Amino acid sequence: MPRKTKPKLAVWKFASCDGCQLSLLDCEDELLAVADAVEIAYFPEATRASLKGPYDVSLVEGSITTEHDAERIHKVRRASKTLIAIGACATSGGIQALRNFKDVKQFTSVVYATPKYIETLSKSTPIADHVFVDFELRGCPINKMQLVEVISAYLNGRKPNVPRYSVCIECKRRGTPCVMVAHGTPCLGPVTQAGCGALCPLYQRGCFGCYGPSDAPNTRSLSEQWKAMGQTPKDLARAFRTYNAYADAFRKEGDLHEG
Amino acid sequence: MTKRTRQDSETPDIIESRDFQALFDSLAKQGYRLVGPTVREGVVIIDEIAQVSELPIGYIDEQEKGTYRLTHSSGSAFFGYGLGPHSWKKYLFPPRMRLWQAQRYNGSFAIAADDSTDQEVQPLALIGVRACELAALAIQDRVFMGDYPDPHYKAQREQLFIVAVNCIHPESTCFCTSMNTGPRAAGGFDLALTEVLEADRHYLLTQVGSDAGAKMLEAVPHRPATREEKAAADTLISRAAEHIERSMNTRGLKELLPASAESPHWDAIAARCLACGNCTLVCPTCFCATVEDTTDLTGENAERWRLWDSCFTTEFSYVIGGSVRASVKSRYRQWLTHKLSTWVDQFGTLGCVGCGRCITWCPVEIDITEEVRAIQAQHAAVSDGAGRKKKDAHA
Known part of the structure; x- marks a missing residue:
């Protein structure tokens, strides 16, 4: 059945690098189909056109790092029937959540010429810490095919196929040999959620954990194995403290190894 | 594929290593796509091969729990390594397979004929199947070709030519002797090879397991094995069995x-x-x-994947x-x-x-x-x- 009116889609940016929004523009082959299926009502990265809300779907990129944004996200929520958080920033606080482990004032004093102009919160937090989120799409950046899948699932009223199991499952389906076992390369794949298509192991690199913790992350056991492979506690703390440093399982494991 | 009953008394044949390529060529000529062990990213995997030279010649691996290391030696053995992470199941039970696709049609939907190349069945020659893997195939046959046969598995299974290799280099992680599955291939193959590499000789003692195997062997230079050659191969296999370190007591x-x-x-x-x-x-x-x-985004097309x-x-x-x-x-x-x-x-x-x-x-x-x-x-x-x-x- 053809839809009578196209759903209105809005794309919002909070503290982020814009990479996840760009994944939408990066869709290339699918972009026209997306534009055909939805009305892009608000997407400053792509168009000056701006339609008033309410919006049927909002894609929210970025984390909450300022008072202003902590208020703004409520406005976005109020204007959105469905809110989808996209990317590591929006789902776990992002790389900027590294501030959460330190005193942010020390950073601003070192980085900015006039620190007094900087108004920022002490912590970078995910969207779901502030408002109800209908769906979280993980990744740093998100996988564009997963984004199309989520939009497509929304449009067709079905569950998105976004599994929460480990990257290992994707490696094995692709036939990529395990880099940990075959080369002794430390890899976060066994505790990281799939979705990237196991990109790094495909190039014989260990997984960096861009998609955050999997559904059953046994980070303790993996850390023990890393240690046996010669990794130091410092290495472990650094490995868990990257794009998803503030995601629960990674935060706890990182804390354990911080010297 | 009609299996010939294996008779121990039946004299095996000898294919000299230099004539091994003739087997590959003859399989290809018969329309088989050859898949076998080859080295990628420092690991023996299973992929499409056409030449004997693509086998992991001279490679040896060391395996322990949680560890796999492949090294290249000066040796010239075709099958001197142990099992890699891939198993043959990927060809019979593919990791990703489209089951069907459908289009919206008159308020309902119509299932379309599938043109997916993923599930294209074609004659496949498996090169270098170890005894334990023959046992695994037999187990998956029961799973996929039992009361409710899987059509893709069944169709592909019927188009296999299996070149087994008797295991003479077990890994420390192997325990086939506990499970009664190896190291000698007991059946379920078309041809079974035992690689014998001596100071001045390199040959494959070849045992025929089916009519198709016998026919295929005809196209490859071969001659009956001498008693000594057979004994040499037998010794290698029994020595392999003695070298199996791990065990599992399955009783009870x-x-x-x-x-x-x-x-x-x-x-x-x-x-x-x-x-x-x-x-x-x-x-x-x-x-x-x-x-x-x-x-898809339009909601006009749907697919089901396994x-x-x-x-x-x-x-x-x-x-x-x-x-x-x-x-x-x-x-x-x-x-x-x-x-x-x-x-x-x-x-x-x-x-x-x-x-x-x-x-x-x-x-x-x-x-x-x-x-x-x-x-x-x-x-x-x-x-x-x-x-x-x-x-x-x-x-």
């Missing part, structure tokens, strides 16, 4: 595992297990799959209300109990062939033979204690 396992459902040892395993699914996906007999339904799945994922046992096996402990217990106990109820055999892949490819070195032994020991200790108590009560 079928009853023991379900009876040990509350064993505290499952907690000890769960503390280490990553629930990453690696063991199940490298296992040549594990057959679990999930099904994903997708639509993907390899693992009983170690939370979603695997998801039903309304949550996952039946929410803990990692319950998932490992399910896997092991299925593999070594309830598999027998389901398919009449154990689900393990002793290939050792789950031991090598577990990133945190969980060893199925050690875990089974630990559960057996615990059970023995508990029943010993119970026995003593009983005796005391009688006294």
